[in-house]
Amino acid sequence: MTAIDGTPIRIAIVGVGKIARDQHVPAISGSHAFDLAATVSRSGGIPAIENFAEFAELLAARPDVSAVSLCMPPQVRFAAAAAAIRAGRHVMLEKPPGATVAEVRTLRQMAEAEGVTLYATWHSRHADAVAPAKAWLRDRKIVSVRIDWKEDVRKWHPGQAWIWEPGGLGVFDPGINALSILTEILPAPVHLTGAELHFPENRAAPIAAALTFEGPDGVNVTAEFDWRQEGGEIWQIAVDTADGRLDLDDGGARLTVGGAPQAVDGPGEYPGLYARFAALIAAGDSDVDDTPLVRVADAFMLGRRLTVAPFND
Ligand code: NAP
Numbered sequence: 001m002t003a004i005d006g007t008p009i010r011i012a013i014v015g016v017g018k019i020a021r022d023q024h025v026p027a028i029s030g031s032h033a034f035d036l037a038a039t040v041s042r043s044g045g046i047p048a049i050e051n052f053a054e055f056a057e058l059l060a061a062r063p064d065v066s067a068v069s070l071c072m073p074p075q076v077r078f079a080a081a082a083a084a085i086r087a088g089r090h091v092m093l094e095k096p097p098g099a100t101v102a103e104v105r106t107l108r109q110m111a112e113a114e115g116v117t118l119y120a121t122w123h124s125r126h127a128d129a130v131a132p133a134k135a136w137l138r139d140r141k142i143v144s145v146r147i148d149w150k151e152d153v154r155k156w157h158p159g160q161a162w163i164w165e166p167g168g169l170g171v172f173d174p175g176i177n178a179l180s181i182l183t184e185i186l187p188a189p190v191h192l193t194g195a196e197l198h199f200p201e202n203r204a205a206p207i208a209a210a211l212t213f214e215g216p217d218g219v220n221v222t223a224e225f226d227w228r229q230e231g232g233e234i235w236q237i238a239v240d241t242a243d244g245r246l247d248l249d250d251g252g253a254r255l256t257v258g259g260a261p262q263a264v265d266g267p268g269e270y271p272g273l274y275a276r277f278a279a280l281i282a283a284g285d286s287d288v289d290d291t292p293l294v295r296v297a298d299a300f301m302l303g304r305r306l307t308v309a310p311f312n313d
Pocket of ligand 1: 020044073157160
């Protein structure tokens with residue numbers, strides 16, 4: 001059933017959209033631990049891989065598929081995750097792990113009760129420069145952090161209606177990646193103290209956001225998320241410390257300390273996620289960190305809402 005004896009774990013991808021095609025299929029193909037055995041897709045799936053139109057059909061027909069990777073939008077992920085856990089399957093959740101904090105906590109309890117692995121992934125934490133950044137910051141006094149996470153929504157989320165609906169998170173869909181890195185690399189937690197959320201007048205989710213956080217010893221963090229960026233994306237985190245400045249660029253792929261570029265390497269984000277999922281299954285563990293989602297929930301709770309120009313794809 002698992003890779004413990006060297007036999008690949010049969011896994012199914014559920015929801016074959018942009019991220020499944022761009023990242024999950026290649027990462028599973030390159031993994032010795034997993035074998036892509038099936039898909040669940042309303043639109044047809046992947047050539048030469050058995051496809052099911054309904055998730056319940058897969059669970060009934062393929063007891064040999066012991067793990068599922070849920071790549072559909074967050075608003076419809078809970079029901080599938082709960083069904084998979086009840087059916088005794090290990091579950092990997094794309095980010096964000098759910099549409100609410102509470103549903104993720106329910107899934108964590110269900111997985112524990114059923115004795116299956118639940119893995120809430122944060123792909124940006126597996127960017128090559130994140131672990132060395134965390135190591136460098138571990139014993140340092142942090143003064144401030146500045147995050148700029150700006151991209152063109154038309155390029156990165158073309159025609160994705162769900163992302164503008166409640167639970168789709170709007171600009172927090174990419175912004176939560178920055179928050180997943182922030183909450184990983186800082187030696188002590190920071191909490192949200194203010195937010196401004198810019199909602200297009202025709203949309204139910206924000207197109208831009210400005211956030212502030214505070215932490216121990218006067219640490220302050222500011223973050224700007226914007227989907228109206230044109231001319232190339234900016235995915236940067238700059239950390240000022242008592243010992244100088246650390247820069248994470250390109251979404252966590254590049255590291256600069258005191259202006260000097262640092263050599264980094266690693267398997268890459270999605271190969272790293274699948275290696276971690278295999279290790280969790282082998283160890284009988286789960287990994288469900290909802291910290292980044294809590295930060296986003298706080299922004300929706302505390303944020304001041306401003307109406308801005310309509311957005312059309
Ligand atoms: P997407 O291109 O819209 O694909 C989502 C797929 O889920 C759809 O193609 C559809 O596949 C399936 N689906 C099932 N129920 C659905 C529903 N009610 N509405 C819409 N689709 C439904 O989205 P995506 O970009 O792959 O994002 C999916 C998840 O991955 C999100 O949580 C996102 O945050 C995360 N993610 C995306 C990126 C990125 O760059 N796009 C990067 C990292 C993580 P079928 O037709 O096969 O059923």
